[in-house]
Amino acid sequence: MNIRPRRNRKNAAIRDMVQEAHLGVEHLIFPVFLKDGTGVKEEISSLPNIYRWSVDILLKEIEECVELGIRVFDIFPCVEEHLKDKTATLSYNPDNFYLKAIQKIKETFPDVVLMSDVALDPYSSDGHDGLVKNGQIVNDETLPILAKMSIAQAQAGIDIIGPSDMMDGRVGVIRKALDTSGYVDTSIMSYTAKYASSFYGPFRDALKSAPKSGDKKTYQMNPANKTEALIEANLDIEEGADMIMVKPALCYLDVVHLLKENFAVPITAYNVSGEYAMVHAASQKGWLNYEAAMSEMLLSIRRAGADGILTYFAKDFAKSING
Ligand code: PBG
Numbered sequence: 309m310n311i312r313p314r315r316n317r318k319n320a321a322i323r324d325m326v327q328e329a330h331l332g333v334e335h336l337i338f339p340v341f342l343k344d345g346t347g348v349k350e351e352i353s354s355l356p357n358i359y360r361w362s363v364d365i366l367l368k369e370i371e372e373c374v375e376l377g378i379r380v381f382d383i384f385p386c387v388e389e390h391l392k393d394k395t396a397t398l399s400y401n402p403d404n405f406y407l408k409a410i411q412k413i414k415e416t417f418p419d420v421v422l423m424s425d426v427a428l429d430p431y432s433s434d435g436h437d438g439l440v441k442n443g444q445i446v447n448d449e450t451l452p453i454l455a456k457m458s459i460a461q462a463q464a465g466i467d468i469i470g471p472s473d474m475m476d477g478r479v480g481v482i483r484k485a486l487d488t489s490g491y492v493d494t495s496i497m498s499y500t501a502k503y504a505s506s507f508y509g510p511f512r513d514a515l516k517s518a519p520k521s522g523d524k525k526t527y528q529m530n531p532a533n534k535t536e537a538l539i540e541a542n543l544d545i546e547e548g549a550d551m552i553m554v555k556p557a558l559c560y561l562d563v564v565h566l567l568k569e570n571f572a573v574p575i576t577a578y579n580v581s582g583e584y585a586m587v588h589a590a591s592q593k594g595w596l597n598y599e600a601a602m603s604e605m606l607l608s609i610r611r612a613g614a615d616g617i618l619t620y621f622a623k624d625f626a627k628s629i630n631g
Contacts, residue, residue, distance in 0.1 A: 329611035331603070333377040333629065337423060337576070338622035341514050342366060343386045344405040354510035355581055356588045358620050360386050363409035367416055374420060376626035382423040382470065382618055383410065385430050386515050395439060396431035396453055400460040407464040414465035423497065424466040426454050426482065427473035435519040437473040437527060445526055450475050455485035462491040470553075472499040474527040476543075483548030497576060498549035501537035501563050504528035507556045507582030514581070537563050541571055549573065551616070556580040558605065561612035568613025577609050579619040587621075599628050 316326050341360045343350065348362035361369060370381065385406035391398050398404050410422060427437035428450065434440040438450035450473065458469050469486070471478045479498050486494050504525045512518040529536060541552055552571065554564045555578035568575045587605065591598035602621045609617050619625070 331607045331610050333626045336622040337380040337618040339382040341384050352514045354513045380421040392433040396428040399431040400456040410464040421467045423468040424461045426471040429517045430515050447475050451481045458482045459489050462494040468495045468497050470497050479544045479549050480547035495550045497551040498544040500540045500544045500552035501554045503531050505556050507580045510581035510585045557609045564612040574615040576616040577614040584620040
């Protein structure tokens with residue numbers, strides 16, 4: 309045999325020397341859930357070790373994460389049901405606890421990068437990402453709400469706006485709104501190829517944001533489709549997205565790869581709540597080794613072509629490499 313690939317695997321030093329993909333804490337974005345109030349640290353049963361925090365406690369959590377090297381956080385609001393309405397007005401109300409918390413976090417940690425989610429669902433009495441009229445999720449009437457929400461978030465100090473709603477034309481409308489309000493340096497990381505996935509269940513438990521009726525299939529992508537992701541990516545980049553995301557990550561690594569091969573902007577992947585929950589469930593049963601499965605999953609997302617990864621594993625991964 310002239311060629312024996314095993315020679316390049318024969319010891320740790322050689323394996324490390326020829327290793328292709330690398331994963332560090334600098335690649336990770338940590339999604340965290342925020343609740344109104346003080347002293348709140350609420351467990352989410354379908355997301356082990358992930359909590360709903362009030363801002364006072366979240367500041368301590370962020371400090372711990374920063375010490376572990378995590379510098380980018382995606383903050384999601386958990387809104388009381390009685391504050392929700394059809395047009396998600398709380399999302400851009402200056403008294404919104406979320407916007408105030410963002411200001412507080414940025415004041416305390418000016419170097420931390422904060423990302424937001426832009427969609428109606430956490431604030432909507434219908435639990436949909438867009439405005440619901442006569443049972444339909446209406447596209448164009450949703451856009452001005454998304455624009456208002458984005459401006460309010462930028463004003464509060466959000467560094468990266470994350471439109472996750474999948475309405476057509478949202479990135480362009482948001483970019484224009486940010487620019488005309490003077491937020492030219494606020495970035496947009498668009499949820500570009502966001503699939504109508506069953507892996508979002510635990511997240512919807514965390515925010516109590518599940519749709520009150522119907523599903524999200526008229527706006528989120530069909531899991532069977534790949535080339536359609538190219539249409540979405542072309543649009544988002546033309547409309548001004550600085551970075552584009554694929555979500556979920558694991559069932560869609562081919563899409564991550566496709567976008568990485570075809571576009572010059574950074575690609576991110578969202579390792580979603582259900583993907584995190586299933587590793588926990590299996591390792592609790594003793595069927596998987598938690599740390600090994602976590603590292604392999606995250607590394608495979610990098611290998612597929614993701615520059616950044618949104619993941620609930622962020623803190624555990626950071627701890628694992630910090631010894
Ligand atoms: C809301 C949103 C969802 C997630 C991120 N933003 C849920 C959904 O679209 O229903 C899911 C994240 C996860 O499962 O971790 N627009």
